[in-house]
Amino acid sequence: MAQLKKSIEKRNALIEATIMLVNNSGFHATPMSKIAKMANVSPATIYLYFDNKQDLLNKTYIQVKEAYTKYAFATYSTEMSVEEGFENIWKRIANFKLKEVKNALFLAQCDNSPIIDETSKEEGIKHLQPLLTLWEKGQKEGIIKPISNYLLYAYSINPLSFLMINQKKGVFQLDNSHIEDAYNCAWNSIRIHKQS
Amino acid sequence: MAQLKKSIEKRNALIEATIMLVNNSGFHATPMSKIAKMANVSPATIYLYFDNKQDLLNKTYIQVKEAYTKYAFATYSTEMSVEEGFENIWKRIANFKLKEVKNALFLAQCDNSPIIDETSKEEGIKHLQPLLTLWEKGQKEGIIKPISNYLLYAYSINPLSFLMINQKKGVFQLDNSHIEDAYNCAWNSIRIHKQS
DNA sequence: AATAAAAGAATGAACGTTCATTTTTACGTA
DNA sequence: TACGTAAAAATGAACGTTCATTCTTTTATT
Numbered sequence: 279m280a281q282l283k284k285s286i287e288k289r290n291a292l293i294e295a296t297i298m299l300v301n302n303s304g305f306h307a308t309p310m311s312k313i314a315k316m317a318n319v320s321p322a323t324i325y326l327y328f329d330n331k332q333d334l335l336n337k338t339y340i341q342v343k344e345a346y347t348k349y350a351f352a353t354y355s356t357e358m359s360v361e362e363g364f365e366n367i368w369k370r371i372a373n374f375k376l377k378e379v380k381n382a383l384f385l386a387q388c389d390n391s392p393i394i395d396e397t398s399k400e401e402g403i404k405h406l407q408p409l410l411t412l413w414e415k416g417q418k419e420g421i422i423k424p425i426s427n428y429l430l431y432a433y434s435i436n437p438l439s440f441l442m443i444n445q446k447k448g449v450f451q452l453d454n455s456h457i458e459d460a461y462n463c464a465w466n467s468i469r470i471h472k473q474s
Numbered sequence: 475m476a477q478l479k480k481s482i483e484k485r486n487a488l489i490e491a492t493i494m495l496v497n498n499s500g501f502h503a504t505p506m507s508k509i510a511k512m513a514n515v516s517p518a519t520i521y522l523y524f525d526n527k528q529d530l531l532n533k534t535y536i537q538v539k540e541a542y543t544k545y546a547f548a549t550y551s552t553e554m555s556v557e558e559g560f561e562n563i564w565k566r567i568a569n570f571k572l573k574e575v576k577n578a579l580f581l582a583q584c585d586n587s588p589i590i591d592e593t594s595k596e597e598g599i600k601h602l603q604p605l606l607t608l609w610e611k612g613q614k615e616g617i618i619k620p621i622s623n624y625l626l627y628a629y630s631i632n633p634l635s636f637l638m639i640n641q642k643k644g645v646f647q648l649d650n651s652h653i654e655d656a657y658n659c660a661w662n663s664i665r666i667h668k669q670s
Numbered sequence: 671a672a673t674a675a676a677a678g679a680a681t682g683a684a685c686g687t688t689c690a691t692t693t694t695t696a697c698g699t700a
Numbered sequence: 701t702a703c704g705t706a707a708a709a710a711t712g713a714a715c716g717t718t719c720a721t722t723c724t725t726t727t728a729t730t
Contacts, residue, residue: 302588
């Protein structure tokens with residue numbers, strides 16, 4: 279791989295095209311030639327920026343995942359209370375999925391299939407730490423259920439991916455009132471309820 | 475396609491092989507030749523049972539989905555109360571995912587990617603009706619939140635798929651105590667809480 | 671003019687599917 | 701029961717296409 283000069287635009291066009299085409303057809307059903315065409319580039323040019331097709335996918339995944347986590351925590355501060363902090367992070371994540379549908383769909387598909395190298399996936403998960411720390415704090419304070427992080431994530435964050443996918447199909451609209459309902463589901467599923 | 479006689483075994487072997495290989499590599503990365511080899515059959519033989527590769531995948535999907543929904547509702551009766559009925563169905567679903575890991579993973583991957591025809595997916599969803607009816611009843615009784623079916627599903631049922639996938643990776647173990655925790659998350663997320 | 675970037679055509683491997691042939695099964699006849 | 705035969709089922713090799721990647725040439729940059 280050579281030094282890239284004025285070519286960041288081209289690299290971005292390639293990543294953009296990859297996202298679009300993978301969303302619509304899946305990775306293996308998307309030929310390099312199509313990616314090249316959509317990015318207005320020769321197929322050979324892709325190989326100036328990426329080692330091969332798998333590398334293109336991995337790098338795309340990591341880049342999108344980083345943008346996602348960066349967005350998720352942009353307005354969060356560790357000074358916030360547990361409930362306030364959770365609501366803040368959750369709504370940022372929901373917002374990302376509303377605004378950046380393409381990117382969110384791409385992540386959902388990658389996370390649910392074996393097309394991404396396991397090492398690239400780990401690379402992408404790293405930045406989730408602030409949320410895990412917040413949960414830990416909430417558990418110490420008796421606000422969050424004392425259960426595995428995987429369960430907390432499965433019930434409070436992951437459902438948004440499912441809603442995304444169904445929104446894409448057009449059978450469901452994830453508008454602002456639904457977002458509020460969804461937030462209540464998420465929060466109710468992980469918070470501790472006073473005994474009845 | 476001709477009449478199939480003693481060949482149900484062969485058909486099943488093909489479907490079984492498809493599930494295994496798609497789970498491990500994804501659909502497009504699984505050549506027909508490998509499916510044939512794993513089923514101890516010639517590649518050409520596949521075409522006696524299925525029209526083409528896509529048809530093989532669709533039929534596999536529908537068959538597994540039907541087994542799944544049949545299992546899910548096997549012990550449910552409409553006489554049950556809403557909470558009882560929900561717990562019954564939920565735990566059957568969880569159980570299916572514990573016992574039939576291969577099948578559950580296969581469904582999760584198909585449901586989250588564009589590899590299955592939309593018509594086949596609709597075919598697979600049809601059998602979920604009893605759960606939707608139960609929710610409707612619960613909403614009338616003021617027990618279940620008055621929100622979209624998609625939200626109810628996203629928060630109470632879909633998280634199990636995520637937990638599945640992470641179990642397969644070996645980073646999480648979905649044992650009986652986790653199941654109980656997960657059930658509480660699910661139920662808390664969709665039931666109406668008394669005002670605080 | 672020299673070097674880097676990009677292009678398009680070429681290459682070779684892999685794959686889905688089909689074809690020509692062989693093997694197995696079913697069954698009527700002796 | 702044993703045999704012969706026609707249909708069904710199954711096979712392995714072959715075909716044609718697609719695709720990732722590389723090679724050679726052209727274009728842009730310094």
